[in-house]
Amino acid sequence: MNINWYPGHMKKTKETIKNSLPLVDIVYEVLDARIPMSSKNPDIDNIIGNKPRLIILNKADLSNEEYNKKWEEFFYSKKIPTVFVNSLNATGLNQIIKKTNILIKDKMNRLQKKGVKNRPVRAMILGIPNVGKSTLINSLSGKKGAKTGNKPGVTKGNQWIKIKGNLELLDTPGILWPKLEDKDSALNLAFTGAIKDELLxxxxxxxxxxxxxxxxxxxxxxxxxxxxxxxxxxxxxxxxxxxxxxxxxxxxxxxxxxxxxxxxxxxxxxxxxxxxxxxx
Incomplete structure (x- = not known):
């Protein structure tokens, strides 16, 4: 399946993300629990470097529960913290806050020693189009802080959203990669709606x-x-x-x-x- 799906603004999106990284304490990488590997943009690892990261496997209500456990074990073996969520009904959201506080505890303690107190924890949320980032943000914030839609690419620019638990989220547009070389991954992305249906x-x-x-x-x-x-x-x-x-x-x-x-x-x-x- 040959799909020309890499819009021109994606290069600018990558540059914006790189420039915004120093502003945040942690990166949330949102994947589709039905296709965790296919929905993982390989560029993101290089972009975020050693920044603390939490992988959020969204749409867990649609994925096979037995396979969810296998993916959890896989990421655990790679020492990558993960949480499964259903952003539509808010299942698993408390785990995001809990694991975030654990992952950035040392940094926040260092800030407190320097006299910086009660500073919000700042997170950047990344993911390919249509993995449910905006719905997840709305659930975390308890209000419609981000535009949502059932079409990939609804979010057009960076925006900060205040979240419960002294957390601030920097939303970013969905980030794609230039070329889909693996046929199965391309199909998986098409099946789940990450690629616009008009292209198919x-x-x-x-x-x-x-x-x-x-x-x-x-x-x-x-x-x-x-x-x-x-x-x-x-x-x-x-x-x-x-x-x-x-x-x-x-x-x-x-x-x-x-x-x-x-x-x-x-x-x-x-x-x-x-x-x-x-x-x-």
Whole structure:
């Protein structure tokens, strides 16, 4: 899947992030819990250097709980603090505050010894588009401090937001990387909506998503769409889904575009089930 998805403003975004790093005590790197590795921008490690970091695996309500544990063990083995959250219902947010205070305790103690007291903890939040950064900020702040949207790239510029627990967050636009060389990662990003749907062939995308789900979560597919999978090709399975969902055009022809949108939308909203697409 060849996708030209690197807008011109991304170079400026990277420069802005580098210039803002001295202003913060810790970096929050937000990943999609369904695709932790695919949603991790490899540039971020180089950008933030040795700055304390907390990885926040968002959308944990949509990911497989057993796989969540495996990813937690993986990051623990790398000595990278992590927390799983569902920013929509605020699950796990207290863990963010708790782990932040632990990670920057030494620095805050040094500031207090210098006579600097009650200074807010300052954090920068980073992540690729559509991992739920803005929703997470809104949940942490208890108000609509950041614009949100279901399309990647809603946040356009840096903005500070006051958070409970004496915390201030510097929001940044979603940061992409120039070239997607790994096909599976590109597909994972497309499946979850990190790449704008306008850049994609929705029927091809849904076909490849369905093919993947049949392979790793066959029972969830069968249950969601009340269909049979054995001895059926992916194309025939898609036909079954289309007929069961009434995706039929005049003359009885199957509306594959509508069926494709249904499958992709069901996956993104967790209607098929709790799904993680990759393991450590």
């Amino acid at each position: 062939d929705i029927e091809n995308l849904a076909f490849q998503l369905l093919e993947r789900l049949i392979k790793i979560y066959p029972e969830l597919v069968k249950t969601r769409y009340n269909i049979e999978l054995e001895n059926y090709s992916t194309y025939e399975v898609m036909e079954q889904i289309a007929r069961n969902r009434g995706c039929i055009l005049k003359g009885g022809e199957i509306d594959f575009t509508r069926a494709s949108n249904t499958i992709v939308d069901d996956f993104r909203k967790g209607k098929i089930g709790k799904i993680t697409l990759e393991l450590p």
